[in-house]
Amino acid sequence: MLNVEGLTVRFPSRFGDITAIEDVTMSVKPGEIHGLVGESGAGKSTVGAAIIGLLQAPGYVAEGSMSLGDTDLRRLSPVEAHHLRGKRISMIFQDPQTSLNPLMRVEDQLIETMQAHEDISTKEARARAVDILEEIGIQNASERITAFPHQFSGGMRQRVLIALALCTNPDLIIADEPTTALDVAVQSQVLDLIKGLAQSRKIGFILITHDIGVIAQIADRVSVMRHGKLLESGETKQVLGNPKHPYTRALLDAVPPLDRKLERFRVPKESPTTGGDDLGDVAERWLLEGTAQDKTGLKIDGLCVDFPGVRTSLWRKPSPFTALKDVSFEVKPGGITGLVGESGSGKSTLAKAITGLVNPTAGTMTLGNEVLPDGTKRGRTHPSRQIVQMIFQDPYSSLNSRHRIGAILSEPLWLYGLVPDAKERRDIAAAMLELVGMSPDAIDKYPHQFSGGQRQRIAVARALLARPRFLICDEPTSALDVSIQAEILNLLKDLQSKFGLSILFISHNLAVVRQMSDDVVVLRNGRIEEAGPADQVFDHPKSDYAIDLLSLTPVVPTF
Known part of the structure; x- marks a missing residue:
């Protein structure tokens, strides 16, 4: 469905062009979840931005090809790219709080998205929006659809973002760190939802994340990036079970285990050096x-x-909300x-x-x-x-x-x-x-x-x-x-043991x-x-x- 070959993205500067990603090749089949992992600055989000056509100026695609089915993404005019973006390729961003319009009800945002890409009445768009919200697990969708984003929890707001990505029946969805700020329970719900949508609707997903545990849980294929280059790619079982590149092995070693306690975290690269003691x-x-x-x-x-509590009636005294109860x-x-x-x-x-x-x-x-x-x-x-x-x-x-x-x-x-x-x-x-x-x-x-x-x-x-x-x-x-997490946590451990600090973590x-x-x-x-x-x-x-x-x-x- 999606084919990317030899993709190179550069950003001009007064000191010459800076290569953000170089010679990246990957593909996504219908119903497949392709994980994209690597450290911060590896170029993961730049790949996603290039595919959907949201590269920040003055960045540009210097080399390579990108095609969605029979459509050559590099040959689209700005108007054609605008119509394709959101219709055939959608994106789920990391922070739903900043991605949703706080002044618009969820209903209006879903209807606006559908009417921007197809000729549909407001009544039909609303009915479809309710169906999508029910499909992604929001109860009482016909009532909740009239709420504002701030009236939802973090997990529910992430579901609304997924609904926005789904409402145009796209072929491909790019999910950029969709679970970073979520707790394990809500994260599990969102990941199950993504996996279920890939299977039921045959939507292709590019899942960008630094959490290798998430990749292991739901991705069919995985690509490992570092410094803008693709180091290793293949089926998740093969890459994580028998990594060929030393950097992939080092990333896996840096993931903290749940079944035992380590004295120190393994760092996949040298810790920052200092100028002296x-x-x-x-x-x-x-x-x-x-x-x-x-x-x-x-x-x-x-x-x-x-x-x-919040007063909902002039005659009724608001009930207080208990945030902590008898904690010892x-x-x-x-x-x-x-x-x-x-x-x-x-x-x-x-x-x-x-x-x-x-x-x-x-x-x-x-x-x-x-x-x-x-x-x-x-x-x-x-x-x-x-x-x-x-x-x-x-x-x-x-x-x-x-x-x-x-x-x-x-x-x-x-x-x-x-x-x-x-x-x-x-x-x-x-x-x-x-x-x-x-x-x-x-x-x-x-x-x-x-x-x-x-x-x-x-x-x-x-x-x-x-x-x-x-x-x-x-x-x-x-x-x-x-890798950065391992460095920071090792630092905190060293400081705690050296100076006798007491820590609430x-x-x-x-x-x-x-x-x-x-x-x-x-x-x-x-x-x-x-x-x-x-x-x-x-x-x-x-x-x-x-x-x-x-x-x-x-x-x-x-x-």
């Missing part, structure tokens, strides 16, 4: 001279968090506790309560020997503001894009009054970059000049500069490919949680379903919910 030693001494070496645990007892557990001094659960289970609410961003309605939180007060009583000078630091999921949005790295890293030193001299603040910031595996030269650059893994290292450095004793890591690697990737955690807490609907040592929870789970989560986690099988 002197600056790293300076950062280590500076941390150890402060309070970072004091191991501080956290004890949570009967924590409850309620949010006020402990993060041991110098230990790592993993927190897992589906989206909406209360994981991030718990992190916000610990940091004082959300006020609990009941219960106590004890950090070391001090009871943490409500957020309203924690001013900027309260000790917990410095002692407890957080590493967020998206380092790009958590780093100020208008400030240089030096200013971003120096801020905690100035804010907490740790270093009064500006030059000394800059020197310590450069030393901390060295400690986390970055070049000190990065101090004069901006966040957009770094890759995702490098930005996450900068976020770790910023958290450490406050001399914390307790770190909250909220999905710190969910958007990173397996929040993630929906159960395999990562097993590798990182001493203890595990499983949340569901704001309540603890199971808690205990990591090996016990993973090897001998007691609750049905924990068993279901483990069974839904995609793993790379032994072929």
Whole structure:
């Protein structure tokens, strides 16, 4: 159905043409799911953009051929390409929140898409839209179709994106990281849906992802890319079971196993080199001279968090929404506790309560020997503001894009009054970059000049500069490919063991949680379903919910 031969894409620049992808050849049959894997920057999304005709200017297809059935995609005029795009080739993007129009009801977006590609009445388009929503598993579709995107959960919004891709009966759908931000339960539902559609409608799929477990679960064929080149391609069983290229083997080795715990993650390439050990030693001494070496645990007892309900009637008092109910557990001094659960289970609410961003309605939180007060009583000078630091999921949005790295890293030193001299603040910031595996030269650059893994290292450095004793890591690697994930998690392990940090590690990737955690807490609907040592929870789970989560986690099988 789709044939791509010798595809080469270049981007002109003042220093000459930059080759983004070179001599890529692949094909997709009707009803086939073709997986496209590789690290960030490998060229996966560029392949998809070239096929559907959405290359960002000034990029252009320099060589090669692309055909969809009997249609030569390179010979289409702009008008013909516009009519084909969305009609015969559709795309499912990574983030449904930004891909759906927040000001339009789902009904209007589906109808608009159908009427843009065929002569159909609004009544007929609406009836077809309801049928498609029912087909992809949205209950009460005739009622839910009138909702706005924000009234759906993340998994439901992803289903709406799939409905938008299906509503024109395409031959090919390109799914670009469709499950990256989803928990294992919702991810499993979306993947089952894609597999079912490929079989029932004979739609070809190109599945772009960095999750090799997902590829192993549903892909019929897989192609491995690196630095814009296709290294290996073939049936999934053959490529993953008996890889021919060393890079494919290294990628497989970097996937954390679910059935056992490793001392360190395998990294498929050399970790970032540093300019020397002197600056790293300076950062280590500076941390150890402060309070970072004091191991501080956290004890949570009967924590409850309620949010006020939404008033739907002038005469009816809104009922509060309970986000956390009677949550009790402990993060041991110098230990790592993993927190897992589906989206909406209360994981991030718990992190916000610990940091004082959300006020609990009941219960106590004890950090070391001090009871943490409500957020309203924690001013900027309260000790917990410095002692407890957080590493967020998206380092790009958590780093100020208008400030240089030096200013971003120096801020905690100035804010907490740790270093009064500006030059000394800059020197310590450069030393901390060295400690986390970055070049000190990065101090004069901006966040957009770094890759995702490098930005996450900068976020770790910023958290450490406050001399914390307790770190909250909220999905710190969910958007990173397996090799960068391995580097960041090895870094966190090293820092935790060297400086005695206590860590609350929040993630929906159960395999990562097993590798990182001493203890595990499983949340569901704001309540603890199971808690205990990591090996016990993973090897001998007691609750049905924990068993279901483990069974839904995609793993790379032994072929």
